């Protein structure tokens with residue numbers, strides 16, 4: 003598959019969300035003046051974890067920033083944008099598996115759900131697996147070749163399946179499916195799509211394990227789930243660092259990104275949750291220990307120590 007096609011396909015991964023987030027004007031306020039202590043504290047912790055992140059480099063051919071000129075979004079700009087935040091009534095991230103999953107995919111969904119919980123500090127509820135309908139009317143499904151299989155229109159999930167399943171306490175409802183997705187006839191396939199307005203999203207596992215071992219498949223799923231859920235809380239693409247919230251155009255770029263949020267995005271999450279960054283890193287260290295993700299554990303421990 004050519005890089006150009008990958009660009010088109012992956013661009014569509016974020017289109018639904020990015021277009022739903024209208025750009026907010028840059029906030030040029032001087033953080034040193036009249037700043038609330040909790041925000042000053044977050045700026046202090048941002049500086050302390052900064053050494054553990056790589057500044058965004060010059061984009062390589064086909065990378066997201068080569069084809070999408072974006073301004074990024076700092077922590078201060080995020081606060082000024084009146085973002086969609088979890089509320090006391092809507093705090094839970096609901097995960098809805100739809101389809102038939104093998105043992106490996108089931109493990110990936112379980113681990114990713116736990117990571118969402120540790121990462122955002124919000125309760126995550128995994129709902130009982132639902133079967134996908136055996137047959138759908140066109141255009142909700144279409145057949146494609148190489149290999150011959152069914153694709154389901156992502157809008158079918160976003161418009162018909164998920165909204166009735168959205169409960170009152172849900173900050174967001176994320177569906178994982180084993181079905182291959184397509185958004186419309188202009189595209190060959192799409193990895194996922196979300197509707198900020200409806201607070202629902204659907205992500206396909208169909209292509210994420212393509213020529214990948216379990217660890218790569220898991221990390222790709224974790225990164226995509228975090229990235230898209232971040233969009234649901236109005237977090238825009240990050241251009242300052244290599245960050246889980248940076249836009250990606252192809253799986254190679256996804257694989258290069260860290261699973262964690264950069265200092266600017268970390269502060270957004272801590273502010274959203276009214277918590278200290280240390281609480282978040284404590285959770286992330288416990289998560290990495292539980293799943294024996296040694297590299298991530300060492301990384302989270304360094305950041306945990308830095309903000310103690």
Ligand SMILES: [Zn+2]
Pocket residue numbers: 015016019229233239248249250
């Ligand atoms: Zn995105």
Ligand SMILES: [Zn+2]
Pocket residue numbers: 240241243245246247248263264265266267268
């Ligand atoms: Zn970031």
